[in-house]
Amino acid sequence: MTTDLEKQIQDAQEAVTKQGDTVRSLKASLKDGKAEKAEVDAAISKLAELKIALDEKQKEYEKTTGKVSSQSKEALRAALAGVLERRMFYIPSFKIYGSVAGFYDYGPPGCAIKQNMTQVWRNHFVLEENMLEVECPAVTPEVVLKASGHVDRFTDFMVTDAATGECFRADHLLEGHLEALLEDKKNPPSAEKAREIRELLAGVGELKQDTMAAALQQYDVRAPGTGNALSPPFPFNLMFKTSIGPKGDMVGYLRPETAQGIFVNFRDLLYYNGGKLPFAAAQIGNSYRNEISPRAGLLRVREFTQAEIEHFVNGDDKSHPKFASVADLKPLLYSRELQMGEEKKAAPMSLGEAVSRGIIANETLAYFIGRTWLFFCKVGVNPARMRFRQHLQHEMAHYATDCWDGEVETTYGWVECVGLADRSAYDLKAHTSMSKIDLTAFEKFDTPRMEEVVRVVPNNKELGAVFKKDQKAVKEALEALSEDKAMDMKAKLEAGTPVALTTCEGQSFEIKPGMVEIKKVTEKVTGKTYTPSVIEPSFGIGRIMYCMFEHCYYTREAASKDEVRAVMGFRPVVAPTKATVFPLVQKPALNETAQRISRDLTAAGLSNLIDTTGNTIGKRYARTDEIGVPFAITVDFDSIEGNGSVTLRERDSMAQVRVPQGEVASVIRALVDDRTTWPEVAAKYPAQKATGDDE
Amino acid sequence: MTTDLEKQIQDAQEAVTKQGDTVRSLKASLKDGKAEKAEVDAAISKLAELKIALDEKQKEYEKTTGKVSSQSKEALRAALAGVLERRMFYIPSFKIYGSVAGFYDYGPPGCAIKQNMTQVWRNHFVLEENMLEVECPAVTPEVVLKASGHVDRFTDFMVTDAATGECFRADHLLEGHLEALLEDKKNPPSAEKAREIRELLAGVGELKQDTMAAALQQYDVRAPGTGNALSPPFPFNLMFKTSIGPKGDMVGYLRPETAQGIFVNFRDLLYYNGGKLPFAAAQIGNSYRNEISPRAGLLRVREFTQAEIEHFVNGDDKSHPKFASVADLKPLLYSRELQMGEEKKAAPMSLGEAVSRGIIANETLAYFIGRTWLFFCKVGVNPARMRFRQHLQHEMAHYATDCWDGEVETTYGWVECVGLADRSAYDLKAHTSMSKIDLTAFEKFDTPRMEEVVRVVPNNKELGAVFKKDQKAVKEALEALSEDKAMDMKAKLEAGTPVALTTCEGQSFEIKPGMVEIKKVTEKVTGKTYTPSVIEPSFGIGRIMYCMFEHCYYTREAASKDEVRAVMGFRPVVAPTKATVFPLVQKPALNETAQRISRDLTAAGLSNLIDTTGNTIGKRYARTDEIGVPFAITVDFDSIEGNGSVTLRERDSMAQVRVPQGEVASVIRALVDDRTTWPEVAAKYPAQKATGDDE
Structure with missing residues (x-):
């Protein structure tokens, strides 16, 4: 019953939107002398009739179900979309050629809003914090994205219709299927089954290839529309691939994020900043993701504008000198604790308290959460409908220390608009390892210290005799040993036990006593070399714009x-x-x-x-x-x-x-x-x- | 002798630049405690020695040759490049991975200048003229660029080293070879030969595949470096190719210009503008060209920012209401006439005079030349070193009415920074023809007119009997006949002669008497439907920045x-x-x-x-x-x-x-x-x- 009515309301809404377009185009033709007044009048009364029909259906629905939400959400979204497209805030790209999913053009008002919003962002972040802004190309050689992990791991699981070959995102299909099972009024699942489904639903995003395949099979998920069987899920890389130069032998990709351009420039930026840390670099620019099934308008598109910050800081001290200026702000925080609790609801908490109670990992991360909240308020997102959700442990990459998503409530649910992550020293280390270029900083002590340090002195003659052409690699691997590992090796060698040593190329060698001298010495140390940690706030400008549109839109009689x-x-x-x-x-x-x-x-x-x-x-x-x-x-x-x-x-x-x-x-x-x-x-x-x- | 010295100066300049870098990096290490003061001092005196050596060589050169130009150009360029890179105005992208030719990153000051310059552009053009600004994606489906001609014709001729496979631009090699012949002091060409070479040089850009092949063969042009034979020249498409969507069956390209995004939106923009013409739309965004051999820093890169305007106007009236505001400006104009004359030199002329004498085709084109000149002055390009060069007849596309390049004088010679073209109705017609969507405007007459019009009335019965399934195509082709062609057909049919008719799909049919009635009738006409003409000013922001850098740079003691x-x-x-x-x-x-x-x-x-x-x-x-x-x-x-x-x-x-x-x-x-x-x-x-x- 209810779903019938929902369908009718949707149809009625579409009819109203369509007739509205007709009226407008007739009015334009009237001006040009291409349409008759009578024709326009007829279309207007038709529109009025359709509006009344829609209104009646909506009232009936509200009376029957007692709820306003779901359908008014649809109606609100459709009405807003009508305004946005008619007024050319944004429209599907390449319309005269039938459009291509996931691409949008900003028309004059959308273009102006986007500029205003990025300008507010620039003033709020770059100027206020004296960040170093850069602009790097979107076309990126493979090696950069190999180092960052995108070539190997920037994938979504895809399934295809076994008969038609149509492509779908496996997680979307599974989610839709599970939600339908939960809402099935005719054959409701048992309480136990429902709990099982809900648990699976919560973890869909983290399924691996084999567990995804098992889930699709267990629940017999089939291709939408046709009901055909699906292929097993396989990873599909979301980067647009191209080729650089005339020879066709250099693989390139369109960057999937702007951040890598900052990391590869770390050395020059550090020099530019006089060798001093902490400092932040920022970039506003377009990124590209070849989504399997773009949907939800501006929320999941294939080309979009990001504004990213990489704040480089010594991992030993993540305090922030301006933290006091945001410590009393009370944004809605949806911590891990609250997500695992009974109520599952975000609560306001001062950032000062969140840091002192260890809920947010450090002051710098909390500082950016506060600044982000202020930015959202400035551009017209309703702060009561905005929260910061902490990643659960299993959502985070192994190297990440703490991550929070800035989420905004819309008719599509909670939409992630900003990611704020403490990524430790992962990114710089990954690029050092691939490029062999030193990406460290040096912290000079106020006064030199006497410190006990471990010295590793390879015996060149012995190494040369035993390892010949590999001598250099072995030597480097020995010198790169951490203090712990070196002391461990020392103990073993002194006990007469050979020790296996792996070089950075992954080769293994056996180190025997006499090949290396390892000793603790006390020496004057003027400072410390370290790979900086990175705290990364990353903004999706288009998503923020859409959320802002929803929060700003209202009607009056x-x-x-x-x-x-x-x-x-x-x-x-x-x-x-x-x-x-x-x-x-x-x-x-x-x-x-x-x-x-x-x-x-x-x-x-x-x-x-x-x-x-x-x-x-x-x-x-x-x-x-x-x-x-x-x-x-x-x-x-x-x-x-x-x-x-x-x-x-x-x-x-x-x-x-x-x-x-x-x-x-x-x-x-x-x-x-x-x-x-x-x-x-x-x-x-x-x-x-x-x-x-x-x- | 001279060339020896030139080489020595170049080497000396490089040594100075390199040593300067060493000194700076040592100074940084000194701060960190990683270098000794003595080491730094030694490096500084080495630098001073190198500078003296360079200075002596330059003075010797000037004494020997009596000229300052060529080598001081090199020196100026090298010194400026040193400042620009050291201060991080821009640096080669992906430096830690050895860089990729044709890609640059803007560092903090470059980024700020670029924003300031585009903001000046936006205020000067978009706000001042109430242009409709849009922002469209860079990833573009093939059909759009097929319609625009880029898929088939956006090519440069490439040759490869027959032994090593290395790629070169044919025109660059030929030019370099011919210039070397002219400058050959040992075996100078005869007067007649020199004239032949100069003529060929002037037309290198317009050679076709066969004439290019002939010229390369005639002059025995060989691969630089190796001296190997070259492959015959073949066209290489400069667009970066990619694939859109998960199936891999939709070809896409990175746009080679931003203009097409405006053309495909013409219908929506016209509606947005209340159906009124003329109006202009503008777009600032990145474009991509997979250059065969990028060179000359920011002047020829593979990813660059364009600012383009498409001014849509009725082709019958290209006057401009604000022309008077620029009519008295006197930029340097390098007309076709001056280029063909003896002096080959641009001369100042008021835009009013240029239009009234028919040198610039119309007021709107001249208006934008004036506004462009004012823009260059605003951002710091020296107007005395800027000229507008008219395209010679053979340089222009067949559809273009008139084209002028805004060129700026630099150490690289005259650099094209802006193209201003009256492209007639070509672009909109091309997209209409490909998309089958009407891209016309309607001009309503102040009062309806009685006009004699040609009516083509197909005889459906007869057409159906003869052409069967092709009936529709034939009917459409008949109705699409121009008035001239229709009257021509009428005359022939009345004389009993059948007439060949070609449909838009290219099929040919024979029309016989009785199949169609063609008549002249007098009727009330309220207005006229037409495809607007386009006047296109197109700016390369990076090039303008570089030219501005050269004009702004100077030294003092x-x-x-x-x-x-x-x-x-x-x-x-x-x-x-x-x-x-x-x-x-x-x-x-x-x-x-x-x-x-x-x-x-x-x-x-x-x-x-x-x-x-x-x-x-x-x-x-x-x-x-x-x-x-x-x-x-x-x-x-x-x-x-x-x-x-x-x-x-x-x-x-x-x-x-x-x-x-x-x-x-x-x-x-x-x-x-x-x-x-x-x-x-x-x-x-x-x-x-x-x-x-x-x-």
């Missing part, structure tokens, strides 16, 4: 009551257009004043639009609300004949004040820069009663 | 006379760091004041650095001159105890004034925004005598 108006409640700093200027009616004198105000706004660096369509002010407000313009200026006869003031209207409160026209640009500039607030402006200038549809 | 100091004379708006703040000596009170001024600068959006090294002020000025910081603030005891003023020093004039510390941020803000000039500032505030090395 229009004066005419039969329509609902969409509002994009963007924060002024990210809004694509900061202000619109309307002459009240079409008169040259009003137009001239409007033009002058527009030039003032441009000179103040404020993007703006003039709307001289002569539509009612209410209609013009509605249009700019839909693209999220925060401030509207109306020029009326008082502006040119009376005291020279104009009406300034704020989008969300719809409140209006009269501001002298010479001051209006600087007032808006201050509002956009967060140097003043609307309540302050409303207190300073005389209020104006709202007019027209906007009452 | 230091107080100590034995060293020469490099200065990057960046315009303040593009400078990576706008100001540095120096406490005169290391005292807490001075440091605190410096910190406060730094915060003021940051609050005013001005990137800044504090230098508390305690080096002499002269040394600190020299360091910031080298990274092009336009303004330096020195905090001294007068700043904290006296009248509270600070010293403000301008980089190029080295002039200094005393400014109250509370005003210094807003003074610099105004200088950066071009709202005031240094002479104005110098007139307003009391001068300060320069001190230290900077006298």
Whole structure:
């Protein structure tokens, strides 16, 4: 019953969206003289009928089920998608050729928001922390991504329809199948079975090839649509592959993340920074992942913009000098402990407490969590619908010390927008090992220390005689021994036992007494060489934009009551257009004043639009609300004949004040820069009663 | 003789650069306690010796040859490259893995300059003209680039060393070979031969596969280095190829230009613009070309940032409403006429005159030439070393109406940085033809007109009987006939002659009398449907940056006379760091004041650095001159105890004034925004005598 109704609502929603498009395109044709007025009117009444039908179905659903959530989520998402595509925030790429899944174009307002958001990011992180920003190519030679592990391990499990060859992500199919089993009202699983399914569901992301294969088989998962059998799962590398140079013999990939460009530049960046640590480098740029089945709009795409930070720090001291500035912030933290507990719910906790209780591993990681939370607030994500979720032990790579995902709640559930990871010294060590280039830093002690150190002195003559051409490799391996291993070898050799030694190339040699002298000596040490640890906050700009769209979108009733108006409640700093200027009616004198105000706004660096369509002010407000313009200026006869003031209207409160026209640009500039607030402006200038549809 | 000396100078220059690196790295190690002072001192005196040797060789060269040019060009380029790489403006990518030709990373100052430059571009073009900015993916499905012609024709001719297989660009080899022949002093070519060689040289870029093969054979061009024979030339496609999706059956390429993203969105952009023309769309983004032999640093790379504009306009009227604002500008124009003339030299001419004399094809193209010239001036390219060169007739594509390249003079010769082309309706028609989607605009007449139009009415019954399944294709081809062709067909059919008709799929059919009625009728026409023309200004950001680096770079003698100091004379708006703040000596009170001024600068959006090294002020000025910081603030005891003023020093004039510390941020803000000039500032505030090395 319920699912029938859900389907009907979805169909009704689609019909409304489609008819809306028809009406708009007819209206455009009407202007061009290509359509008749009668045709347009007919389409409009059809649209009204469809809206009523949808509304009735939705009410019926709410009455039957007592829940609003699931279907209003769908409806909200569809309505928002309509606004975003119609207003060209973003649209599928290559539309005239039928589009390609996972690629989107940003149109003018989307492009402006993206720039504003990356600029806020740059000011908030790069300038504030004096980070070293770099820009590296997307095309990357294989060796770099071999070192980072992406060539071997950047894969998803894929299955294919045994008959048609169509490709699917194994984890998506398994998840969908298990969720359907749990929700099956006709044949509900036993309590025990349900628990088993839930456990499997929670761990789908961590299944290995064999356990994934077993699970698919056990639950008889089949190809969607056809119901055919599936191939066994196999790893599919998500990198786009290409070839560099004319010979065709150099394999390259499009980078799957921007981080590697920073790691391979570590040595130059350290030199640039005067050899001093800690320091952070940052990069904003596009990354590429050849997803098996892109879905969910901007949330899983094949080309996307990342903003990544690599904060290099001595692993022995991860305190942060500015930690105090964020210690009192209380973001929602969803720690390992809470995830394993009964309630499974994030809770607010001050970052200071989280560090002192050992919940967040160190101050630097917590500092970036705090800064990230502030960034989300700045760009208009609702902090009450944002949490930081700690990775469970088995989710983390073996080298990682602690990881937290910045997640935002949307109609798609909790969406990971930022990853914050303490990756220890893994990345630099991996590149040192592949490139043979030293990627260490040197910490100079304030005063030299007398320290007992282990010295390994190979006996060159003996090594040469025994190992011949391998002498050099053996010598290097001996010198690279850790102090513990060296002392262990010393003990064995003194007991007359030969010891196996593995070189960095993986060859094994037998070291016998007399080949090496190992001794503890006390010497003056001026400092310490070490491979820095890396703390990595990594942002997905497109995902943050989409989450922000959902949080900013709302509707309100229009004066005419039969329509609902969409509002994009963007924060002024990210809004694509900061202000619109309307002459009240079409008169040259009003137009001239409007033009002058527009030039003032441009000179103040404020993007703006003039709307001289002569539509009612209410209609013009509605249009700019839909693209999220925060401030509207109306020029009326008082502006040119009376005291020279104009009406300034704020989008969300719809409140209006009269501001002298010479001051209006600087007032808006201050509002956009967060140097003043609307309540302050409303207190300073005389209020104006709202007019027209906007009452 | 001369070439021997040239080689020696080059070697000496390289030795100086290398030793300079050694000294710097030793100095860094000295700080870390890894090197001894004596070692560093030895390296420094070695460097001084090498510099003297280089200087002697250069003087000898100038005395022998009487010319400065060629070798000082080399020297200038090498010295500039040293600064750019050492200061990490840009460095070869993937250095720790031995680099890959044609890829560069921008380090912190390069990154900042690039952002500043693209921001100036965006303000100058997008905001000023209300352009519609879009952002499209780099990964592009084959069909788009098939339509644009890139899959078939975006090639360079390649030759390979017959023995080693090494790859070369045929035109580069031929050019180098011909130039060497002309410069051969031992066996100079005859006057007639020299003329033949010069003619061939001028046309190397336009050779076809067979003529290129003939030329290579005629002149016996061989592989550089080995002297081996070469393979015949063959076309090599410059696009990076990849595969989209998991199946591996969808071919994709990295876009070789950003323009196609705009063309495929034309329909949506026109709708977004309310159906009105003309309008312009713009895109800033990365493009990719798998060059056969990348060279010349940033000038020929495999991944680069473009800023492209597509201005859509009715081909019948290419006037521009704002043309008057640029009509009096007099850039250097290098017209076809001047290129074919005796002097072969560009000359200044007002754009108004160029259009009225028909030298530039239309106002819109000339408008963008003017705006481009203004942009170059804004970002610090020397307008006296910039010209617009018109394409010769044979250089242009058959569909192009007129093309001009914005070229900048550098040590590499004239470098093309911008292409400005009137591409007629070619691009939109190509995509219409491939996608079958209508990419036209509709011009509504102010009042409907009575017009004689040609109507083609196919006889469906007859067509169906004769052509059966091809009926539809024939009907469409008939209806798509141009008025001229239709009237021509009418005449022939009336004379009883059958007419051949080719469908858009290329099939040919014979049309006989009675199959179609063609008539002229007079009817009310409300407007006209047309495919818009495109005027395309296309900017290479990296090339402009490099040219700007060369024009901004100069040296001056230091107080100590034995060293020469490099200065990057960046315009303040593009400078990576706008100001540095120096406490005169290391005292807490001075440091605190410096910190406060730094915060003021940051609050005013001005990137800044504090230098508390305690080096002499002269040394600190020299360091910031080298990274092009336009303004330096020195905090001294007068700043904290006296009248509270600070010293403000301008980089190029080295002039200094005393400014109250509370005003210094807003003074610099105004200088950066071009709202005031240094002479104005110098007139307003009391001068300060320069001190230290900077006298």
